[in-house]
Amino acid sequence: MITASDDRAKAILQWLTNDLNLDITQFEPASSDASFRRYFRVQHQQQHYIVMDAPPDKEDTAPFIKVAQLFAQAQVNVPDIIQHNNQQGFLLLEDFGSSCLLDQLNDTTVEALYKDALNSLFTLQNNVDIQNCDLPHYTPELLQTELLLFSDWFLKQQCKLTLTHAQQTIINDSYDFLINSAIQQAQVCVHRDYHSRNLMHLSANNPGIIDFQDAVIGPVSYDAVSLLRDCYISWSDAQIESCLLPYFQQLKQAKLVACDFDQFKRDFDLMGIQRHLKAIGIFSRLNIRDGKPAYLRDIPRTLNYVINISKHYPELNEFHAFLVQNVLPASKRTL
Incomplete structure (x- = not known):
């Protein structure tokens, strides 16, 4: 007998068995993510599927469905949506397995x-027509x-820092500098969370791309830096550059960027x-509001990238000094 642990899980089981007439022989948590969504792995007639649970008062399934269709048309590998119940916030999806790139x-x-x-990222950027895809823009x-x-x-x-007026000015100026750099870049379709936990490792048509519902039109380097300077795993500068250069050459050949590699690397950084x-x-x-402290362990690596x-970059000299002198010691006390 398959049982569910809470009311929404029970409602999912009812939807699968009563509305979709599936014979569910396995029902277990597959994962949760940094939002209010949860995922369950279910089995029907020896076939595995994923059910997304997106509570309608907290999550909207419409962007996921829209972007899934857009990405599939762009010929990158996203899970098929087999059934959806937007009213309850349930989606029955193709199962890409449980091995992600990080593993x-x-x-x-x-x-x-x-x-x-x-290669998948380049395909996405090259095949999505940003004039007609109806995605929001990554605005300043x-x-x-x-x-x-x-x-x-x-x-x-988290760090309990009280900033001086001078420190706040340094931060504001640095933010303006970063925003101006982002908006002058070539604009393409951006997944917005393209990293090793959102790319599933598959034997064919690798990788399988998930968690794409927040896609926007934005800076060309955004997804590449999410991937290569991943918050969950780090590589040497030499390894990163050896991956980045051939990708840049693809972009250049497709006329998606007009700059040289030095400028692209600056934009990427x-x-x-x-x-x-x-x-x-x-x-x-996630730690303070949502009671998910596990993510704190990824802050030192991520802060290390920024430092x-x-x-x-001379424009960030003062910001760099503030991070080293004030933020790093405070983070070590509180993490």
Whole structure:
């Protein structure tokens, strides 16, 4: 007898068995993510599927369905949506298995796996028509809102820092600099969370891409830096550059970028700082607001990226010094 642990899980089972007439012989948690969504792995007639549970008062399934269709048309591998119940917030999806890129990455596999991931990313960027895809834009306001997550949740709440007027000015100027860098880049379709936990490792048509519902039109380097300077695993600068150069050459050949590699690398670095500041803020919020402290362990690696990259850019000298002198000691006390 298959049983469910809570009311929404019971409602999922009822939907699968009563409405869809499936014979469910397995029902178990597959994963949860940093949102209010949960995932269950179910079995019907020896076939596995994933059920997404997205409570309608907290999550909207419509963007997921829309972006899944857009990405499938762009010929990248996203899970088929077999059935959906938007009213209750349930989706029955193709199962890509439980092995993500992070599970498979090591010094031997890194080159081949990142090549697959960057090829998929290039396919997405090359095949989505940003004029007609009806995705929201990564506006300066959205970039600023994301950067403020670092100020509000990490500096103020996680680290308990009280900023001086001079420090606040340094932060504001640095945020403006990062936003201006992002908006002058070539614009493409952006997955927005393209990293090793959202890319499933498959034997064919690798990788399987998940968690794409927040896609936007935005800076060309955004997804590449999410992947290569991943919050969950780090690589040497030499390894990153050896992956980045062939990807840049693909973009250049397809006329998706017009700049040279030095400019692209600068854009990539600065975009990474914006993303990593946002991620640190989100990890802090997950701990403080949502009671998910496990993400705190990823902050030191992510903060390390920001410190290491910011020292190469004179425009961020003061911000770099603030991070080293004030933020790093405070983070060590509170993490």
